Amino acid sequence: MQAIEILGMVLSLDVLVALFIGLVVSIIMGALPGLSATMAVALLIPVTFGMNPIAGLVMLTAVYTGAVYGGSITAILLHTPGTPASAATAIDGYAMAKKGEGFKAIGIATVSSVIGGTISALALIFLAPPLAQVSLKFGPLEYFFMAVFGLTIIGSLAGDSMVKGLMGGILGLFIGIIGLDQMSGIPRFTFGILALESGISMVPAMIGMFSLSQVMMMTEDIVKGKTSLTEESDTVLKGRFLPTLKEFKVILPTIIKSSIIGVFVGILPGAGGDIGSWVGYNEAKRSSKHPERFGHGAVEGIAAAESANNAVTGGALIPLLTLGIPGSAVAAILLGGLMIQGLSPGYELFTKYANITYSVMYGFLLANIFMGFIGYVISKQAVKLSKVPMTILGPVILGLSVVGSYAIQNSIFDVYVMVFFGFLGYFMRKAGFGTAPTILGVILGTMIESNYRRALVLSKGSMIGYFFSRPIAILLFGLVIVSMFAPIVMKKLQSKMKADFDGLVSDEDRDME
Amino acid sequence: MNTKNVHQDVFISILVYLALGFLFIVSLRIKGDSGLFPRLVMGGLAFLNTILLFRGIKKTKDAKDNGYDIENTITLQDIKWPLIVLAVTVVYVVIFNYTNFFVASTIFLIGLMKMYKMKSWKTILLVTLAFNVFIYLGFVLALKVPLI
Numbered sequence: 163m164q165a166i167e168i169l170g171m172v173l174s175l176d177v178l179v180a181l182f183i184g185l186v187v188s189i190i191m192g193a194l195p196g197l198s199a200t201m202a203v204a205l206l207i208p209v210t211f212g213m214n215p216i217a218g219l220v221m222l223t224a225v226y227t228g229a230v231y232g233g234s235i236t237a238i239l240l241h242t243p244g245t246p247a248s249a250a251t252a253i254d255g256y257a258m259a260k261k262g263e264g265f266k267a268i269g270i271a272t273v274s275s276v277i278g279g280t281i282s283a284l285a286l287i288f289l290a291p292p293l294a295q296v297s298l299k300f301g302p303l304e305y306f307f308m309a310v311f312g313l314t315i316i317g318s319l320a321g322d323s324m325v326k327g328l329m330g331g332i333l334g335l336f337i338g339i340i341g342l343d344q345m346s347g348i349p350r351f352t353f354g355i356l357a358l359e360s361g362i363s364m365v366p367a368m369i370g371m372f373s374l375s376q377v378m379m380m381t382e383d384i385v386k387g388k389t390s391l392t393e394e395s396d397t398v399l400k401g402r403f404l405p406t407l408k409e410f411k412v413i414l415p416t417i418i419k420s421s422i423i424g425v426f427v428g429i430l431p432g433a434g435g436d437i438g439s440w441v442g443y444n445e446a447k448r449s450s451k452h453p454e455r456f457g458h459g460a461v462e463g464i465a466a467a468e469s470a471n472n473a474v475t476g477g478a479l480i481p482l483l484t485l486g487i488p489g490s491a492v493a494a495i496l497l498g499g500l501m502i503q504g505l506s507p508g509y510e511l512f513t514k515y516a517n518i519t520y521s522v523m524y525g526f527l528l529a530n531i532f533m534g535f536i537g538y539v540i541s542k543q544a545v546k547l548s549k550v551p552m553t554i555l556g557p558v559i560l561g562l563s564v565v566g567s568y569a570i571q572n573s574i575f576d577v578y579v580m581v582f583f584g585f586l587g588y589f590m591r592k593a594g595f596g597t598a599p600t601i602l603g604v605i606l607g608t609m610i611e612s613n614y615r616r617a618l619v620l621s622k623g624s625m626i627g628y629f630f631s632r633p634i635a636i637l638l639f640g641l642v643i644v645s646m647f648a649p650i651v652m653k654k655l656q657s658k659m660k661a662d663f664d665g666l667v668s669d670e671d672r673d674m675e
Numbered sequence: 676m677n678t679k680n681v682h683q684d685v686f687i688s689i690l691v692y693l694a695l696g697f698l699f700i701v702s703l704r705i706k707g708d709s710g711l712f713p714r715l716v717m718g719g720l721a722f723l724n725t726i727l728l729f730r731g732i733k734k735t736k737d738a739k740d741n742g743y744d745i746e747n748t749i750t751l752q753d754i755k756w757p758l759i760v761l762a763v764t765v766v767y768v769v770i771f772n773y774t775n776f777f778v779a780s781t782i783f784l785i786g787l788m789k790m791y792k793m794k795s796w797k798t799i800l801l802v803t804l805a806f807n808v809f810i811y812l813g814f815v816l817a818l819k820v821p822l823i
Contacts, residue, residue, distance in 0.1 A: 209813070209818070211818075212817075212818035212819065212820070213818075325723055325726050325727055325730070326727070328723055329691075329720060329723045329724065329727065332716055332719050332720045332723065333720065335716045336698075336713065336716050336717070336720070339712065339713050339716065343709040345708075345709075346706075346707060346708065346709050348705060348706055348707065348709040350702075350705055350709060350710075350713060351698065351701060351702075351713070353701075374761075374764065377760065378757035378758075378760055378761060379757070381756050381757045381760045381791075382753055382756065382757060384756075384791055385756045551793070552791075553788055553791035553792070553793045554788065554793070554798070554802050556760075556787070556791065557783070557784045557787040557788055557791075557802075558784075558802065558806055560760075560764055560767075560783070560787070561780050561783065561784060561806055561810070564764070564767065564768060564771065564776075564780075565776065565810055565814055565820070565822065568771075568776075568820070568822075569814060569818065569820045572820065572821055574768065574771070574772050577768050577771070578768060581761070581764055581765055581768060584761065584764070585761055588757060588761075589749070592748050592749050592753075592754070593683060593684075593687055593748065593749060594748070607716075611712045614712075615708065615712075
């Protein structure tokens with residue numbers, strides 16, 4: 163009965179319309195280089211505020227998976243990955259496009275993304291509920307360590323400088339402090355501004371940091387005379403879209419293996435779609451009977467990268483829904499979307515709000531399947547859209563940023579918050595700080611402080627004794643230590659793989675000369 | 676000392692120290708335990724900022740010793756136009772506050788596209804019209820956001 167109820171909710175008209183709109187918008191945005199999945203989700207959160215929770219959250223999860231897939235279109239046809247997660251796809255995808263098989267390459271990417279995303283959605287449906295039960299055993303100290311564990315993903319969001327990444331994260335913690343202290347009601351850093359007492363509105367801050375700052379960066383390019391996001395010439399879209407049965411049989415094992423890798427990478431805090439796709443690609447090459455074909459238009463290469471990066475999306479949702487720990491920047495923003503619907507991650511999501519949660523998870527599954535059909539229809543148009551002049555895109559994105567920030571609470575103050583964070587985000591990006599760690603800090607800051615102070619009260623003056631009496635807290639502390647070093651290992655692994663492929667491509671160039 | 680040959684991280688560090696100093700003074704006025712966590716966070720930021728400062732000084736020194744110019748990413752030439760766009764956005768929000776969203780958006784979109792040196796009036800008007808219609812249908816009619 164419950165399954166039928168959930169199916170009824172997922173298949174209702176408003177959910178299907180939200181899913182459709184989410185997929186179309188996100189595939190197009192994903193295909194536009196510079197407009198990331200993060201920005202797509204941040205811009206669409208205000209739209210979901212007035213919707214019913216299921217439709218709104220299904221839309222956001224659809225945007226997540228759709229944007230990651232959309233990134234492959236320009237990666238294949240223009241050698242310009244729409245999102246960082248599609249960088250590995252560009253290697254073999256563009257090689258196929260140069261041979262005049264661009265449409266076929268997109269077809270392989272579409273099929274692989276659909277299967278990867280579907281496998282990750284199934285993993286989410288089956289793994290999240292039992293994991294949520296674990297959260298019942300959590301007290302303030304465990305939540306404190308979980309939040310610190312979440313902060314360790316800064317290592318992978320930091321960009322070139324770990325120090326700057328950590329500074330961005332701590333700045334986020336500080337921004338999270340602004341407003342009334344949740345435990346004592348004392349105002350902190352509000353400077354007498356009443357609107358600040360409820361804290362900095364997270365969604366306008368995110369829109370400012372990701373969208374307004376992006377338009378400011380775009381303006382620099384416009385002034386320098388660059389007109390569109392991509393300047394490569396169009397490759398001819400030839401070839402059949404769907405792979406033949408023979409080709410499908412060849413790529414299926416790669417897809418399944420890469421999908422499993424992607425789900426696992428997604429669960430790990432700090433490892434997003436970009437790392438997932440490189441790990442999947444490398445494993446496919448390593449285990450292939452013809453590794454020499456990789457880099458020269460191997461269908462397995464596209465299949466591995468695309469199934470892995472879409473599989474990451476469902477994987478990243480598992481710790482988000484069960485423990486409230488975002489595994490990536492997009493997941494951090496999705497947490498914001500969850501909160502504005504009045505939902506908190508954890509066991510209650512799977513009991514009290516089970517109808518919403520399961521509907522969202524099944525909606526996510528459906529989104530991954532529909533993505534294939536929508537991708538087929540709009541992939542040719544999406545690549546044309548990347549030619550839209552930045553002189554049009556910039557003003558439109560700014561207009562959407564203003565209306566989106568205002569729509570959350572019908573507050574003009576929120577729009578000023580968006581503008582301020584746009585200004586801050588622009589200079590942070592210019593100075594190499596990156597904005598994703600700051601957003602993560604804002605989200606986890608409150609969680610860290612309130613749980614630490616609660617744990618202090620519960621420890622009755624003996625924190626060390628209290629800590630050693632809680633095995634899960636000890637385990638989580640160990641995980642924090644391990645995950646602090648994981649990004650360094652991951653980064654080295656990723657650069658090694660990239661170097662291998664660069665070497666491969668240079669060898670081929672020499673051969674051709 | 677020629678400031679052009681100083682790495683931007685040095686200036687950023689000084690700015691962060693100034694901001695931290697001000698915020699620390701403000702934090703002293705916060706009563707009870709509520710001020711502890713903010714001061715802890717500021718301490719962490721000050722520590723990392725010190726590392727940033729030393730690295731900035733080292734980069735500056737390396738450039739001087741090896742005789743090459745530092746290419747800072749934040750230059751007045753680069754940030755001038757983005758800051759103008761930001762200022763225009765602030766004006767947009769002010770107009771929105773005193774009139775309504777559609778009046779403000781029309782002025783803003785036309786103004787910004789002209790500022791970006793778009794020549795075709797047909798495209799400018801079409802984009803402005805399409806944007807306003809989309810927002811009206813999506814936000815005013817469907818989501819009931821009071822934009823008028």
